[in-house]
Amino acid sequence: MMLILNSVDSLLEHIKDVQHNVIEFSSDSLLKMSDYIEKNNLEVDDNLLSALQYQDIITQQLNATNDTIDSMRSNLNIFIHAYEQDENIVKDSMIKLQDKLNITLQEAKDKQNRFSGKTAQNDEQNEEIEFF
Amino acid sequence: MPLVIFVDDSETALASTRMVTNAMPIEVKQYTEAQTALAEIKAGMKPDLIITDLNMPVMNGLEFLQALRAVPSTSRTPTLMLTTETKAELKQQGKALGLTGWIVKPFNPAQLKQAITRVLRLPA
Numbered sequence: 001m002m003l004i005l006n007s008v009d010s011l012l013e014h015i016k017d018v019q020h021n022v023i024e025f026s027s028d029s030l031l032k033m034s035d036y037i038e039k040n041n042l043e044v045d046d047n048l049l050s051a052l053q054y055q056d057i058i059t060q061q062l063n064a065t066n067d068t069i070d071s072m073r074s075n076l077n078i079f080i081h082a083y084e085q086d087e088n089i090v091k092d093s094m095i096k097l098q099d100k101l102n103i104t105l106q107e108a109k110d111k112q113n114r115f116s117g118k119t120a121q122n123d124e125q126n127e128e129i130e131f132f
Numbered sequence: 133m134p135l136v137i138f139v140d141d142s143e144t145a146l147a148s149t150r151m152v153t154n155a156m157p158i159e160v161k162q163y164t165e166a167q168t169a170l171a172e173i174k175a176g177m178k179p180d181l182i183i184t185d186l187n188m189p190v191m192n193g194l195e196f197l198q199a200l201r202a203v204p205s206t207s208r209t210p211t212l213m214l215t216t217e218t219k220a221e222l223k224q225q226g227k228a229l230g231l232t233g234w235i236v237k238p239f240n241p242a243q244l245k246q247a248i249t250r251v252l253r254l255p256a
Binding site: 051 | 148152215219226234238
């Protein structure tokens, strides 16, 4: 079991690294495009300007997922440590791990929804600027 | 010209707002950290409108707003939140701190221009 858990931990670390690279590439790509537009005084229409803003949403979504991965890895490592200390408490630790992972999943889904901005899923409810 | 400051940790988001505001009769300053903008305000900068992101490291948009309200020169400065966040509870917190309005990203360029024009009472 320890080997499996350590493999899962390594996989999570790998996914986090890849997501970090995706954030950097997408940001770099968008900055180069916007630099080009600004330097050449190119006119951008509303659709293109909206599209350019999706990079920010991508970054926030991936950062939220990376936070989830950090939380999962932390919980896994607590479990691994407990297992190494005393194999007899493994059942209790498994239950605690499951609870913590369920909470992590719920928080991740909440962040996915909150950080989606004005996307296809919730376009109608966030269509207008809200003045207080 | 009225001074509008934008605070967003995303440089791509700041670039998008620059493309919208570059033809408007306003002076624009941009910051990637709220604490830097706050330091300049405390040093004497007097913005006419503040547009800030919510989710930022070190100091988030609501913390920034709270700090702005504690500075006499910006205690009543119009402030708009420009964010991907859609949570009603956070909007209420902003409203309680005297936030002027909430704009969800990706913003509609025409709507952002209208919002700035309306708040600053610029000629339409």
